[in-house]
Amino acid sequence: MSEPTSRPALPDRLSADPRSPHHVAAVFEHDIGIRFNGKERSDVEEYCVSEGWIKVPSGKTRDRRGQPLLITLKGAVEAFYR
Template sequence: MTEETNTGADVPPDHLAINPNSPFFDEEKLKRGVGIRFKGTVRTNVEEYSISEGWVRVQAGKTLDRKGNPLTVKLQGPVEAWYEDLGEDAPVAKI
């Protein structure tokens, strides 16, 4: 990943969630595949992220809340996101 940017059609949104009940859910963007790097490590278990606020939410084991949704933990740190369908040289959204 070479190009770094914060806006544009080929850059994921600042805040995105995989839960359909979230106001930050966007099925079209998720279908493209969004790669997440958190604290320098590529993560595949991110439920929600915010680049500008610097956090990700990940599932806390197999525990469920009272509504049957996975219980999540908010982790603070630098977040980078890119669309996986653009290949190796995809623009990266980060602060």
């Protein structure tokens, strides 16, 4: 087996939205997992490990720009590469 390519360190705060200042494109070249309160979540749009929150879409609701409305959930956040 060959060794995986070097991965950049996961930032403390990361956003999936490319318009956000917390978006790091190099991180999204790899598969990322988020564990929230001990359970793996696949619908996370943004997270902050030090502050302990994630933002997830609120159903099918959209804002006036067509982006999903996000709700903030607080708890233990762990980001990792799969």
